[in-house]
Amino acid sequence: MTGRGEVTTGPLAVGQFVSMVKRTLSHEPMFQRQAIKGEVSQWKPYASGHTYFTLRDDEGQISAVIWKGRCSIHPSIKEGSEVVVTANLDLYVKRGNIQLVVERIEPVNTLGAMEEARRHLVERLANEGELDRERHQPPFAPKHIAIVTGEGSAALSDMQRLIDNRWPGLRRTVIGVLVQGDRAAEEIVRALALTRRLANPRIAALRGEPPVDLVIVGRGGGSPEDLWAFNLEPVVRAILASPVPVVSAVGHESDLLVSDLVADIRASTPSNAIERSVPIRAELEQWLDETDERLNLATLRTFGDARRQLIALHARLKVAPLAGINSGKRSMLALQSKLNRATEAMFAHERTRIVGLEASLHSIHPQRVLERGYAMTQTADGEVITNASMLTVGQRFNLQFVDGAAEAAVTEIHTTEE
Numbered sequence: 001m002t003g004r005g006e007v008t009t010g011p012l013a014v015g016q017f018v019s020m021v022k023r024t025l026s027h028e029p030m031f032q033r034q035a036i037k038g039e040v041s042q043w044k045p046y047a048s049g050h051t052y053f054t055l056r057d058d059e060g061q062i063s064a065v066i067w068k069g070r071c072s073i074h075p076s077i078k079e080g081s082e083v084v085v086t087a088n089l090d091l092y093v094k095r096g097n098i099q100l101v102v103e104r105i106e107p108v109n110t111l112g113a114m115e116e117a118r119r120h121l122v123e124r125l126a127n128e129g130e131l132d133r134e135r136h137q138p139p140f141a142p143k144h145i146a147i148v149t150g151e152g153s154a155a156l157s158d159m160q161r162l163i164d165n166r167w168p169g170l171r172r173t174v175i176g177v178l179v180q181g182d183r184a185a186e187e188i189v190r191a192l193a194l195t196r197r198l199a200n201p202r203i204a205a206l207r208g209e210p211p212v213d214l215v216i217v218g219r220g221g222g223s224p225e226d227l228w229a230f231n232l233e234p235v236v237r238a239i240l241a242s243p244v245p246v247v248s249a250v251g252h253e254s255d256l257l258v259s260d261l262v263a264d265i266r267a268s269t270p271s272n273a274i275e276r277s278v279p280i281r282a283e284l285e286q287w288l289d290e291t292d293e294r295l296n297l298a299t300l301r302t303f304g305d306a307r308r309q310l311i312a313l314h315a316r317l318k319v320a321p322l323a324g325i326n327s328g329k330r331s332m333l334a335l336q337s338k339l340n341r342a343t344e345a346m347f348a349h350e351r352t353r354i355v356g357l358e359a360s361l362h363s364i365h366p367q368r369v370l371e372r373g374y375a376m377t378q379t380a381d382g383e384v385i386t387n388a389s390m391l392t393v394g395q396r397f398n399l400q401f402v403d404g405a406a407e408a409a410v411t412e413i414h415t416t417e418e
Contacts, residue, residue, distance in 0.1 A: 015093065022091040025098075031089035035223050036100070037108065040081045055085065055100065064100040071104050082108040086223040104225055118231045121258060125236070135264040136245035141279055141360045143210040144171040146195040148188060148217040151176020151389075155220040155249075155270040162274040167281045171209060173198060174386065179219035184229035188217065192238035199244045208374060215242055216273045217259070218249030227251050230259040239263055249273035288357055295350050302346075306339050376400040388415050 012020075025031050038055040045051045049068030054061050064087065066073065077083060087100035125131050145163070149156050156174065163170055175194055177187035195215045197203050204211035217239065219227070229235060230250045236258050239246050248263035249270045260266040267273035313332050377385040378398045385397060391410050399406045 018091065018093050018096055022093055025089050025091055033086055033088060033103070033223065035084060035086050037082070037084045040077065040079060040083055043077075043079045055083075062100055063097060064102055066102045066105065071102065073105060074107055074110060076107055076110075077105065084108060084225075086225065104223060106225055114228060114231075118258060121231070121233050121236065122261065125258070125262065130240060131261055136242075138245045138247075138265060138277060139213045140357075141167075141284065142170070142214040142277060143360070144173070144198070144204075144212045144214075145277070146173045146175060146198055146212045146215045148175045148177060148191040148195065148215065149219055149270065150179045153179070153220060155218065158271045159216070159274050162271055163278055166274065166278045169384070170278065172386065173212065180222065180226040180229060185232045185235050188229060189234045189238045192217065192235075192242065195244075196242060199242075213244050214247070214277055215244060216247045216249055216267075216270070216277065217263075218247075218267070218270050218273065219251070220270060221251045221255070224255075227255060227257060230257040232258075235259060236262050247273045247277060284357075288354065291350075292354065295354075299343075299347070302339075302343055306336075309335065388413055 036055060038057050038061075041054045041056050041061070043051070043053045051066040051073065053064055053066075055064050056062075064085065083105050085100065085102045085106075086104040087102045089098065090101045091098050122131075147156065147159060149159070151174070156176075160172075160174075163172060173195075175191040177191045178184045179188070192215070195212055198207075198212040199215075201211045218230075227250055230248070239248070239259055239262050245264040247265040247267050248257065248259040249267035249272065250257050250259060251269075253268040265273075265276060267276055310332065313335075376399075378400060379385060379390075380396060380398070385391065391397070391413055393410050393413060395410045397408055397410070399408055
């Protein structure tokens with residue numbers, strides 16, 4: 001600890017000190033993507049396309065700037081408007097001025113109208129019984145997951161990584177969409193319509209793949225305005241129309257969207273959606289082995305107990321009167337019949353469960369797809385290529401067949417819109 005009259009560091013040059021303050025501000029999460037409400041004053045749009053203004057209330061004020069093309073500005077915003085901005089705190093080193101760099105600005109009355117529309121939508125859904133309806137049960141081990149989220153987003157990368165760690169080779173279809181802005185709801189609805197087609201067994205058979213049996217729709221965190229597409233009725237109705245379970249994974253734990261209220265599963269984050277939907281394959285296989293062992297031990301115990309009961313009954317019959325023999329024989333036959341039925345029922349139940357789980361493991365193994373005449377494409381470092389956007393002309397890649405592998409190179413790329 002420094003005493004009175006001592007200094008912390010330095011002396012530092014002014015520019016060095018101000019730059020240090022700027023770095024501190026830019027790395028402090030509290031000062032990034034902060035939602036702030038206030039009144040617009042000194043509103044000055046410039047010919048360069050930048051807009052400068054001051055955001056104020058009765059207790060303070062701060063300078064703000066909207067860089068050209070950074071965000072749309074509602075035409076009603078002017079001097080004196082009440083607004084909510086989403087902004088990052090920045091420091092202009094040359095002048096030592098602190099300012100807000102605005103990423104989004106909305107009139108307060110617009111946000112109020114949006115909240116009112118959201119409330120009315122929730123009331124309508126409740127009156128229709130949609131909030132209390134019976135939900136689709138997710139598959140124990142999904143065979144084909146459709147993911148609707150921002151293409152190239154951090155949320156998508158996290159989900160892909162978790163799937164590869166938990167169940168390598170699990171079939172997935174990624175449908176990239178805008179997840180915020182005016183066109184987001186339209187694109188999400190179109191993507192969910194595509195997932196309904198992919199869930200159709202007949203269409204899936206034509207594509208040579210299992211039908212989609214689980215849909216994850218969502219995005220990472222953001223301001224309430226950024227997440228608003230998931231509060232809109234077209235998106236909500238598209239979720240309700242899904243024939244297979246839908247997981248809503250929007251924002252963070254504290255964000256509650258209308259999509260969360262109607263989805264079959266609400267996940268706190270996109271990563272949590274994978275943790276709740278995709279089991280760890282190695283653990284499942286271990287559980288199957290342990291179940292098989294327990295079943296064998298239970299079978300041996302059951303027959304051992306039955307054998308001991310029969311031996312004891314046989315011993316009693318040897319010393320019993322004739323009437324007792326007949327009665328004991330009937331008891332023995334009844335006991336034997338009951339034992340046989342119980343044993344057969346137990347075996348049938350456990351056999352059906354294990355066969356079902358083994359069939360699921362077998363059918364979703366990548367080897368089954370290769371045996372049907374398909375090939376798995378991988379980059380040179382082994383990453384599975386799931387769509388054309390992952391390729392570039394001239395790139396070399398590997399083709400994995402059921403009986404071997406081949407190396408190829410990209411000469412042309414053609415994309416197909418569903």
